Amino acid sequence: MKSIVKLLASTAVAIVATLAVANAQQVTLRSAEIHPDGYPTVEAVKYMGELIAKETNGRIAIKIFPSGQLGDEKDTIQQTQFGVIDMNRISMAPLNNVVPETRIAGLPFLFRSVDHMHKVMDGPIGDEILKAFEAHGMVGLAFYDSGARSFYNSKRPIKTLADLKGLKLRVQQSDLFIDLVKAMGGNPTPMPYGEVYSGLQTGVVDGAENNWPSYQSSHHYEVAKYMSLTEHTITPEALVMSKRSFDKLSKDDQQVVRKAAKASVIKMRELWQAKEKESEEIVRKAGVEVTTVDKAEFQKAVEPVYAKHVADPKMKDLVARIRAVQ
Ligand code: BDP
Secondary structure, eight states: OHHHHHHHHHHHHHHHHHHHHHHHHOEEEEEEOSSOTTSHHHHHHHHHHHHHHHHTTTSEEEEEEOTTTTOOHHHHHHHHHHTSSSEEEEESGGGTTTSGGGGGGTSTTOSSSHHHHHHHHTSHHHHHHHHHGGGGTEEEEEEEOOOOEEEEESSOOOOSHHHHTTOEEEEOSOHHHHHHHHHTTOEEEEOOGGGHHHHHHHTSOSEEEEOHHHHHHTTHHHHOOEEEEEEEEOOOEEEEEEHHHHHHSOHHHHHHHHHHHHHHHHHHHHHHHHHHHHHHHHHHHTTOEEEEOOHHHHHHHTHHHHHHHSOSHHHHHHHHHHHHOO
């Protein structure tokens, strides 16, 4: 009897010890996200998590906190740098003041098309920009699609540059975007994404700018029904990891994470294309008035943005190489 008790006791000790080891190796990466569950970026990161779980037999998992649960994008960037947040899917705009190279993503009319943007960001220039994150406490993993951004507002249809004049327009927390709206004659108001709906509703701002899926999923179209297809920037999204969290992983696990991030880009592009169409249909059906513009006039107006933000040799060279990509 005594020996059975002893045996059971030692087995229990062994099980507890095994669990402790398993627990010690178990990593859950907390990932920040401003969009709600179901949005393409959220689904793509979920997919990345599935790939990682499979590769590591469930040892590494991703837990996404959607709908801005961990704070607005500007705050989550800081927390990612400190390692409080392990992963972040963010727009490139709020990164502009932190990682200067990300400004290329916001430079107006730089990318000629989504196809051009893909060619640049999928190639060596994209890798160079991902690498630039490391000097700022982050590891750039991949870029996600985000279509083109256009202006919408609650006051009037924008058909010409003159129509935009004087409008109070929400911009992301980026000096580049502030300068962009100023150059077009609008009054830029930097504001976190989560505050834009009430800002539009109460008249704190007259309008904002974004792509179809964000315009729709944020319900901004309900309070700003004039959409003008300025398509002034094609700004991809960034998927990053905190360098502190990344450095804690083994070299093999780091590779697993990098590979899964790249694989999720393909998934994201499929989801994005479908969502863009769906969102455009929803808002058009809801009675949004969509206008087009002569882009040349807008392009001319933003020349001062280039004069200011593409001033140093590094940025000049980057922009020239991007333009040369066919
Ligand atoms: C959306 C981006 C999101 C930004 C948002 C914004 O996907 O990351 O937070 O724009 O305008 O297109 O703030």
